[in-house]
Amino acid sequence: MFKLKKSFAGFLGLFMLFSLSQPSTASAIDKFSYLSAEEKVKIGIGSPRVNNEHVNGYTFQSIKKEESIIQTITINPSVFSPVIEIPIDFQNEENLIxxxxxxxxxxxxxxxxxxxxxxxxxxxxxxxxxxxxxxANITSKIKDGNTLIVxxxxxxxxxxxxxxxxxxxSTFSTYFSEMKWIDRGGIKSLSLAQKPYLTNASDDGLERVKKLDAxxxxxxxxxxxxxxxxxxxMRNQFDCHFDFAKKKDSWNLEPHRPNVDYLTTVIARCNP
Structure with a gap:
């Protein structure tokens, strides 16, 4: 009896230790997982569907972490190439582009x-x-503005x-730590202090959508x-800073500058 109690106590201790060691910033979510966006908008990501009956099974997990939901889908070994559909729930005419x-x-x-x-x-x-x-290669498409097809x-x-x-x-603070209008020699300038998250991206596509969103x-x-x-x-100045001056401490956008094309803005080092 003593050995049984001791073993149970040891198991309970290991279970508690394992539980406490899990990341406190993430939590698993079932079915639709929701994020709160700007203007009280909610965005939900649903359970994926694999549209190939010959695929030998798959698993998935959705994790909510800070401003994001991360859904991990693992496809088991199979000779067939799957098509995955991920439904997105919008409640106020939002859509995927x-x-x-x-x-x-x-x-x-x-x-x-x-x-x-x-x-x-x-x-x-x-x-x-x-x-x-x-x-493998993956190609993404959008159906009806609210379904992601992979x-x-x-x-x-x-x-x-x-x-x-x-x-x-995302919000403004996702990308910038500070924004303020400043005076530069009598000229008004919008000064933006960008965060590394804005300019650090794992691929070209993600970098481009971050720039547009920011x-x-x-x-x-x-x-x-x-x-x-x-x-x-102002948009050309912003794009120029993003493309060629990522590491500057701040980006200064000046509305008084002439409205010229992007190439001219780049040649003028972002402030024509």
Whole structure:
């Protein structure tokens, strides 16, 4: 009896130790997992569906962490390439927009737009355990504005694949630690202190959607300010700083600067 009690006590102690060692910043969520975005908007990500009956099973887990929900989907070894559908629940006419560049190329990342067509968040799809081996390719599409479709083209059927879907409901403070209007030699300038999160991205697609999302935050906050003008010129200055002056302590956007094209802005070191 004593040995049994001692063993049980030891098991209980190990269980408590394991429980306390789990990350306190993340929590598992079932079914639809929701984030609160700007203007009391809620965004939910649902359970994925694999649309190939021949796929040999899959598992998934959704974790809420700070401003994001991270959904991890693991596809078991199979000779068939799956198509994964992830439903997104919107409640106020929001929709998913996959990023597309000027040449028509799309990426596995995009923005979440509100009914006014402003970005209120971002999403991305990543193949995380491929490690450059080319075992699979993924291509993302959007259906009806609220369903993320991921096509997986498997090259090595005997190995499992893990895909991560991340949705972030962003705010101005997601990207910037400070914003203020300052006087630079009698010239008004909007000074932005950017955070590393804005300029550190794991791939080109995610970098592009962050830039678009961050600009929408800046413009939506300051557009009504009486010191704001020359929106197109301010946008070119912002893009120039993002593309070529990421490491500056702050980005200064000056509305009095001439409204010239992006290339001219770059040649003038972001403040033409």
């Amino acid at each position: 996959l990023y597309q560049d000027s040449l028509g190329n799309t990426y596995n990342a995009g923005n979440i737009h509100n009914k006014n067509h402003n970005s209120i968040g971002i999403f991305s799809v990543q193949l995380v355990n491929d490690q450059g081996k080319g075992r 096509n997986v083209d498997k090259k090595y059927p005997l190995e499992p694949l893990t895909i991560i879907i991340e949705i972030t409901a 600009w929408d935050k800046v413009a939506s906050i300051h557009r009504s300010n009486n010191q704001w003008s020359n929106t197109n010129g």
